[in-house]
Amino acid sequence: MSALSGKVQTVLGLLDPDQLGRTMTHEHLTMSFECCYFPPPLGDEAVAENPFQMQHMHWLRQNPYSCHENLLLQQETGAVRDELLAYRKAGGGTIVENTTTGIDRDLPTLRQLAKDTGVHVIAGAGFYVDCTHTEATKKMSVEKLTDIIVSEVLHGADGTDIRCGVIGEIGTCWPITESEAKVLRASAHAQAQLGCPVIIHPGRNPAAPAEVIRILQEAGGDISKTVMSHLDRTFFDDAELLEFAKLGSYLEYDLFGTEMLNYPYNLDVDMPSDCQRVKALALLVKEGYEDKIVVAHDIHTKNRLTKYGGHGYSHILKNIVPKMLMRGISQHQVDKILIDNPKRWLTFK
Numbered sequence: 101m102s103a104l105s106g107k108v109q110t111v112l113g114l115l116d117p118d119q120l121g122r123t124m125t126h127e128h129l130t131m132s133f134e135c136c137y138f139p140p141p142l143g144d145e146a147v148a149e150n151p152f153q154m155q156h157m158h159w160l161r162q163n164p165y166s167c168h169e170n171l172l173l174q175q176e177t178g179a180v181r182d183e184l185l186a187y188r189k190a191g192g193g194t195i196v197e198n199t200t201t202g203i204d205r206d207l208p209t210l211r212q213l214a215k216d217t218g219v220h221v222i223a224g225a226g227f228y229v230d231c232t233h234t235e236a237t238k239k240m241s242v243e244k245l246t247d248i249i250v251s252e253v254l255h256g257a258d259g260t261d262i263r264c265g266v267i268g269e270i271g272t273c274w275p276i277t278e279s280e281a282k283v284l285r286a287s288a289h290a291q292a293q294l295g296c297p298v299i300i301h302p303g304r305n306p307a308a309p310a311e312v313i314r315i316l317q318e319a320g321g322d323i324s325k326t327v328m329s330h331l332d333r334t335f336f337d338d339a340e341l342l343e344f345a346k347l348g349s350y351l352e353y354d355l356f357g358t359e360m361l362n363y364p365y366n367l368d369v370d371m372p373s374d375c376q377r378v379k380a381l382a383l384l385v386k387e388g389y390e391d392k393i394v395v396a397h398d399i400h401t402k403n404r405l406t407k408y409g410g411h412g413y414s415h416i417l418k419n420i421v422p423k424m425l426m427r428g429i430s431q432h433q434v435d436k437i438l439i440d441n442p443k444r445w446l447t448f449k
């Protein structure tokens with residue numbers, strides 16, 4: 101039994117889980133997504149250089165990864181602070197900020213945002229996808245990677261004393277690379293030592309989530325304390341989704357607010373609308389998974405902030421919850437999705 105047992109770890113210290121309130125389990129408050137820049141469609145090169153003005157916002161919504169400036173969320177701390185105050189006003193309590201090594205995690209800024217706004221912020225330990233791993237990281241043994249992750253939770257990360265309260269988002273591609281597989285095994289070993297929550301960014305293929313679970317399980321990970329993110333852009337077949345749900349992880353729909361015609365990282369993917377996301381949640385509830393669902397917006401580009409006409413961090417609380425109720429998900433089940441499930445996941449064993 102460790103000092104963390106029965107507690108949640110925020111950037112301001114340990115917290116009684118009952119204090120979390122409504123929780124978005126997958127957000128970013130400060131990060132860079134430059135690693136995933138995608139060239140603009142042919143002929144749109146000049147549009148991609150446009151200043152951030154109203155008439156440009158629809159293009160950005162359709163092509164968020166093709167404008168360098170849009171990928172620098174870390175330049176918007178003031179706007180994010182305002183958004184967090186609005187999030188509290190809308191009834192939000194906690195945000196899991198799962199920016200990991202490779203996409204410019206900034207723990208002092210997270211701590212300051214938590215102090216300024218009263219929103220509980222939980223930071224992420226570990227590493228993002230392979231293309232962000234340094235040569236040194238790629239050469240590390242699973243043991244060394246485990247030591248780093250454990251230390252980020254127990255002592256603090258990036259040379260600070262600010263401690264992470266969750267492992268992840270741990271980045272994986274499809275197929276999973278050798279370096280990513282090592283990080284997954286290290287995450288499982290660290291989780292076995294610490295009894296902490298883990299969150300995974302799977303590759304963009306329906307086979308990816310189950311393969312991650314297999315690797316974690318073989319390395320001693322606790323799948324019942326693991327969130328599988330981004331199911332919205334990963335499963336497009338109900339039977340496949342329900343087959344995956346049987347494996348026992350938390351099931352996260354975390355791209356609420358994202359609507360785009362062409363998903364550049366995999367053109368085979370038809371990005372769902374928010375209505376289709378709610379439909380998927382209703383299906384999971386009907387099939388008995390109400391204790392396993394968690395939700396978020398995964399804001400990682402500037403255009404999604406309300407400052408730029410985006411939906412912001414309060415969209416789920418303001419717009420999606422009423423839609424969930426309208427589509428047969430009860431208030432009790434909504435509370436499980438927003439409060440009870442995140443609380444159970446985030447509490448150290």
Ligand SMILES: CCC(=O)NCCS(=O)(=O)O
Pocket residue numbers: 133203301330333355365398400
């Ligand atoms: C760092 C943010 C992130 O990984 N978001 C997921 C984007 S996507 O894979 O769903 O396109």
